[in-house]
Amino acid sequence: MALSPSHRVSSGERINISSEPGRLENELARRGIRLTRQRRTLLRIIDTAPEHLNVEVLLEKAQHADPRLNRVTVYRTLDLLKRHGLVDELDLLHLRGHQHFYETRGPRDHIHVACLGCGKVREVESELFDRLKQQIARDCDVEITVARTEIGGYCAACRRKA
């Protein structure tokens, strides 16, 4: 019952577990949602992102492929994905400003553990977390659709520096 250290480690080294590339595109197609050139571009980037994306970075990457792609389209596409439960919106404890970060929603929730010193974000899965959600669903009589745990602290390296 130990933590299963996730396949993903973040801030520059996230390995996206849930991505057969094209997963998001398939999901939307399956729901009969129109796939435009811009959406394909954004979906591909989100699906294969090696790190947590914010709007700024997502826009930059998208404009590499398609310079006319507008920031508003980024917001509208993220909103679409959120409404369909295909991406999660995180703030990662506001490590840098008040921007949000986005990641594809995988088959299993995970916890974000952020170092407030160096900004590294680790993702971990935990059986305890699953049990906690079950307990809350039962005791609060709530049908859970989203569960987010963000933990901040200082990693070993940053503790030594301080």
Added chain:
Amino acid sequence: MALSPSHRVSSGERINISSEPGRLENELARRGIRLTRQRRTLLRIIDTAPEHLNVEVLLEKAQHADPRLNRVTVYRTLDLLKRHGLVDELDLLHLRGHQHFYETRGPRDHIHVACLGCGKVREVESELFDRLKQQIARDCDVEITVARTEIGGYCAACRRKA
């Protein structure tokens, strides 16, 4: 090991557990931080708030007591309290827009359970949550300073309506 349903239930009916009124003021005084008229006003409001406060509401309440008190002072004071670990900043899953909510940090972390239908927020403490934090601290070798769990779903009443 059941959930201990918290003393606080939110959105209009939060009972603040950690408030001997004056707690925040004492904390700042103890740290040799200058107490201005404006700060006293804000601290009193935060310390005795029956619900989660956002900047807008906090400003309104403060201006009742002191009409010149500026919005910027609200931001600066909240920032001060955050830096000293005396309040927590929540987004409550962005129930209403992207604003943040603030609450005094009590002796024990709690989980926010929000109904995405009616917006009610319950606060619950859980031994499982405490264990989860310990597990992560150990397995990730991180010294935890802040831990936030926000859970969204639909309460029994809202499920019946749907």
Added chain:
DNA sequence: ATAGATGCAAATATTTTGCCGCCAG
């Protein structure tokens, strides 16, 4: 006396909206 806080205005950052022409299906 003086370091640090506030108020005010303006700048910045972030997100949303209106409208019109365009394109996927």
Added chain:
DNA sequence: CTGGCGGCAAAATATTTGCATCTAT
């Protein structure tokens, strides 16, 4: 063809900064 979508500009919302003045200690 046509309803939904994207681009552009502008608005709305949220937060931060510069600076002169004031105040807690």
